[in-house]
Each structure stands twice: as C-alpha cells, then as structure tokens.
Amino acid sequence: MARLSLELLKDLQSRATPGKSFILRIDGDDVFIRKFPDMSNVVWTPKQKKQRSLFAQAQAYAKEFLSDVARASQYKETLKPGQRAYNQLIAEYMIRARQNP
Incomplete structure (x- = not known):
C-alpha cells in the first residue's frame, strides 16, 4: 500500500x-x-442570517482596509507577533458592531 x-x-x-x-x-x-457537507437545505434562523450578514460586512471592510497599502502597513506595525491583520480587522469590526447595535 x-x-x-x-x-x-x-x-x-x-x-x-x-x-x-x-x-x-x-x-x-x-x-x-x-x-463535502451539503448545506443546500439548511434554513437559517433570523439571528444566523444577521450574523452571516455581519460577518460578510466585516470581511468586506477588512479587504477594503488592506487594499490601501499605506494604511495596511501602518496597521500591521501595531499588531503583536503572530497576529494577522485580516483576522484582527474582522474581529475588531465584529466587536464594534456588537457594542453599537
């Protein structure tokens, strides 16, 4: 074998x-x-739909933020070793969104 x-x-x-x-x-x-999981028949609850939408917005925000090279390099300098800018931006966006509903 x-x-x-x-x-x-x-x-x-x-x-x-x-x-x-x-x-x-x-x-x-x-x-x-x-x-591969078949998710075609899944019915999302309103809360899940809201969370998925929020996450999609967070991803779009992170991509847009990192597309500006100057802002991205300045932001990356503030991160701790091992942190990734994309993931950290999504986390920060999600936290702000929960604090300001």
Missing part, C-alpha cells in the same frame, strides 16, 4: 478541493477524508 506524507496531505487540505467533493481533516497523525 502506498504511503502519503503528512506534508502532502496538509498541502492538499489547504487548497480548495475540485468540485468541493471531499474534505481532508488532519488531527495529529490521523487523516480523515469526508464528504
């Missing part, structure tokens, strides 16, 4: 799977191949 390296599987996991037919999950040394 052929063995695949864990690094190869991690590389496959990080890329979008063609046709979204399966998902690779790696937990320690275990690798799981799962069917």
